[in-house]
Amino acid sequence: MICYKKTLFVLLFFFQFSFGQSVPKTAKKVYTTKALGALAAPVIDGFLTDESWDIVDWTGDYIENLPDENTEPSEQTKFKIIYDKDFIYFGFRCYDKDPKGIVERLSRRDGFEGDWIEINISSHNDQLTSFSFAASVAGVKSDGFISDNGKTWDGNWNPIWYLKTNIDQEGWTAEIKIPLSQLKFSDLPEQVWALQSTRRYFRTEERSVWQRIPLDAPGWVSEFGELRGLIGLSPKRQIEIQPFVLSKLETYPAQEGNPFKTGNDFKLNGGLDAKIGVTNDLTLNLTINPDFGQVEADPSTIVLDGFQVFYDERRPFFVENKNIFNYSFADDQDNLFYSRRIGRNPNGQPNVPSGAFMSIPNNTAILGAAKFSGKTKNGWSIGMLESVTNKEYAKIQENSRIEKVLVEPLTNYFIGRVQKDFNNRNSYFGAVFTAVNRNLETNFLNFMHQSAYTAGVDFMHNWKNRKYYFKGNFVASKVEGSEEAITATQRNMTHLFQRTDAGHLSVDPLKRSLTGTGGKFEIGKASVGNWRYKGSIIWRSPELELNDIGFLRQADEIKQYALVSYETLKPFSQFRKITTHLEQLSNFDFEGNYNKMQYSFNSDFVLKNNWNFTALAIYKPINYSNSILQGGPRFRYSEEFFKSVSITSDNRKKFKYNFALYDTKGKNNSFSYTEFAAGIIYQPINAFTFSLSASFSSKQNKLQYITQTSFNTDPRYLTANLSQNTLSTSIRLDYNINPNFTIQYYGQPFISRGRYNAFNKVINPAAFYYGDRVSLFDSNQIYFNELENNYQIDEDKNGITDYKIQNPDFAFVQFRSNLVARWEYIPGSELFLVWSQGITSDGNADENLFSELNSQILGRKPTNTFLIKITYRFML
Incomplete structure (x- = not known):
């Protein structure tokens, strides 16, 4: 309770102190557009030569936003906006003194690779939400929906719009045509929309913006400039119908005598x-x-809690x-x-x-x-x-x-x-x-x-x-x-x-x-x-239940949380930016048990060479669990200290990599967890990217819960020393024939093996020293029956088995992969060719991880799924 009062005092001090700081005001820019009227609409070819562009003025004077906010950018940008009754058009001129240095990197949609420009349109001007359209110099589209004043960006919104780009002696240009049916706006005779534009200058990893937004601004969308001159627009009622036809063939090892496992299944479907x-x-x-056959498979995992x-x-x-x-x-x-x-x-x-x-x-x-x-x-x-x-x-x-x-x-x-x-x-x-x-x-x-x-x-x-x-x-x-x-x-x-x-x-x-x-x-x-x-302050009452249509991990909790953070607003020395967080939390159950106190310290460093370093430390002096014994009494975890570090290289390079180390230990070495993760991304040509990420973890827990039973009507909660190793690898290949035709491969082998020894029963779950929480079974109390694959416990040593434990050793092996060819043959209409593979099996816990990789994944026939799906979007 003393820690809680100190935290509250510090929080109130900072809150009161900050009231004296002035709130900055940034003048809003205004761009006034015009309707095309009788003029022909511009041809979307990437060249800004159409007569229709001449009816409006350029706007520019971009200002640097990252890394050195409110300074002159390396290169300037300007744009024009015109519209008619069905479309709004954007023309961009991105100056570059070295056009040969412009980075054209192909990627799948929403890839944000290489040099690009972005336009944000808040057509409701609500200071909270915005539509986003980004165009890379390679002609790749990226789009999304921004909400919560810039805190949330949803990249799964895929509207229909049109884009062409071109590189010339002055830099590069882009023409964008957006159907008004893809935007949402009112029926007022004169519209005022909020507007922002961002340019990425890839060589220096620099962002410049049309409307200045200070890094300590209260949000993103609320700070936009304004787009005026939108007169007489009629809201467009969007009507799109997209039927699909799908054929699916699944092949797998046939099971003799099983009428449901003949070796293949075929399905023709539509919707x-x-x-x-x-x-x-x-x-x-x-x-x-x-x-949803084209959707990527979920990552593999194994759950013991x-x-x-x-x-x-x-x-x-x-x-x-x-x-x-x-x-x-x-x-x-x-x-x-x-x-x-x-x-x-x-x-x-x-x-x-x-x-x-x-x-x-x-x-x-x-x-x-x-x-x-x-x-x-x-x-x-x-x-x-x-x-x-x-x-x-x-x-x-x-x-x-x-x-x-x-x-x-x-x-x-x-x-x-x-x-x-x-x-x-x-x-x-x-x-x-x-x-x-x-x-x-x-x-x-x-x-x-x-x-x-x-x-x-x-x-x-x-x-x-x-x-x-x-x-x-x-x-x-x-x-x-x-x-x-x-x-x-x-x-x-x-x-x-x-x-x-x-x-x-x-x-x-x-x-x-x-x-x-x-x-x-x-x-x-x-x-x-x-x-x-x-x-x-957060609470979840014991009877709260959401899991029919919601997600709730655990009820019966009252949690207090506090955070103080500091971030730099200007580059200095060797750093582009530093962000530091200090967090504290405590929680109780509804009986008033003090279950957790946790302190966290996290720092993120971005260097001027665009490398990134992150360090995290978490200290848990008090940590009880109401769930670890799965219905048994409240159980104490030993005092814990977690730390992690990660390093990420310059993401502008064609070869980039990252490393991360996670390590935690309980007091008296009662438990430990160590994980090493590494990854590489290599783009030998602009159209092809290869990425590989791998992790290896080792877990040791001397009090891993196994099961519960009873002895002479008394409950028994059984734990043991678990040694678990897990190896996981993810492989991705992306080949972009053009912005509308991509081939993507994803594969993940996953292997986890756990072995148990030193079986025991819980006798004092809240004891300070972990060894006092349990009583080990000696050699006269426990016997392994190889024929039945179980442990037989004679707790009172009278020669009669009192209860049995099924051998908990495990080896879980899984391989999942997807190969997807996607062709957007006309805007909004797609053809998918999909090949998926899957293997899931229980391996041999006596083998090592690499022999299991060979025997259970490389040495087995997988389940194969071949799918062809075609969609056609009608716009009425």
Whole structure:
């Protein structure tokens, strides 16, 4: 408590001290455009020779933003803007005294390689959101949606627009044509849009901007200049229909006698995506029978703590406009909407009789989904998503009889999200509601919730020109189901109501619903000067449950967090920039147990030669876990000290590399973890890039939880000394024939092996010294049965086995790869050729990692998937 009061005092001191600093004001630039009228539109060929460009003046006078803010850039830039009733046009002149030194590097879309220019258009002029269009000198498009005043950049937005570039004796030029249907704006007779442009001068890794934005500004979008002269524009209601046809062949090693594993499967499929502009502000997205076969596979991982793993969303339908649906209420991953729940693996796992065979779907089919989203001219962000997933059945064949077992019910998912800006866009208030309803037809699925609902409100207020802010949210959840389902929820890893020493919790087997709350309040300084700071309080009540459509790792927690950071605003000595963070956090459970105190120190150094060094240290003097014994008592971790360093070379070079070392140790060497990671990126020619990243980790834990059992009605929590080694490698090849035709390969072999010894039982889980927390089994108490592959424990040494432990040694081997050829044969329409490979197996824990690589990956036949997918986008 003393540490908490000191932290609060320091935070308040900095907060009060900073009120005396003045808020800088930067004059806003204004560019006035003109309509083409009767003039012909410019031909998009990269040459600024069309007569139509002459009706407007150039604007320029870019100012350096990075690394030396508010100085003259190495080279100047200027642009013009014109428009007609359907398009807005941008013409750029990027001067360069050495045109031969201009760096033309091809990449896939959104690659941001080489020299480029970018235009940001905030057509709502809301000081929070903006559309981004970037053009590389090689003609590669990069686009995205900026939200939260520049803090979030979503690169998965892929609008239709047109680009051509050209290099000449003065430097290089670019012409851009953007359909007004791709932008959102009001129906006012005269528009005022916020505008910004950025140029990357690759040779010195320099950024210059049209509208100056100081590095200590309160944000990005709120500081834009203005685009005027937009008169008589009519909002365009976007209507796009994109059907697809797909053929898929899967080959794999046949399994003798198994009618479901004949060696190959063929599938012909089709579906439809549509985008309909209900108004110019609000869009309805539809998908019918979607397929995401071209999406890259998730990275491999192995989990020993029992918690679920968070994976990023990559499916295009769910990624677009995800910022509107986002409701991160506590830590980064805690969210009321986690779209990976829709279309996930079926939940049911039937028991298969001996000698029978089973086929079960890998994913739940999405029958259809609709998403209504956008932002109005009045500052309302609106999002509604409705999705229905199909019933899924497992097929079980025993002798000649085939039985179908329902493993996933027909399920409806809904999320509604609104947010309103006010107070000159300095404040907002929002709300969210989600619902999941399942049609549970059989008792076999009674372990699932029949319904799940969440609701929340959030707000934010900025003051003193966004120098300070206060934000918060509150969420509530309710899940309903059978007594079996609610009991299972109480006992799962997120909740663990069965913890033996939790006086505030107990499992109620008669409950048919759970209701919980959570939330966060945060206050801080966001701009002006070198210093930033913030403090927050977060809570998640024991009954809070979000995992039907959201993501929640652990409930029953109250956390206090504080951060102070310092960043340089000007280069000095050998440094372009230095950023340093000092963090402190503590947390408690709802019984008042003091579970953690943690201090972190992080510094990031960017040198003038563009190398980057990062160092991190974390000290945990107090660290208890309510979950490590998975229902057992609160368990103490030893005092821990974590440190890491990483080095990244100059990213402008064609050959670049990085190294990182992570190391942590518990007091008295009770546990340790060391990981070494390295990577290289090599671009021998502008069209081809090869990258390789590899990591090797070694984990030693003398008190690794294994399982729990009972002896004479007393619970037993069993741990052992774990020695685990993991090797992972990722390989990427990118070949860009032209900006619209790319070939990409991704492959990841992953091997992890763990061996256990020194088995023991927990006797005093909160003891200070790790050796006092457990009692080792001696040679007269434990015996390994090779035939049954288990350990037999005779705890009282009476010659009778009291309980058994299945041999926990493991070796997990996985290989995943994707080879994707993508051709955008006309803007918005694509052809995909995909070859995927996969191997997953349990290896031999007695072998080393490299022999497992040879026998389990190189020496086995993989599962191959060949896919052809073609889409065509109709714009009506």
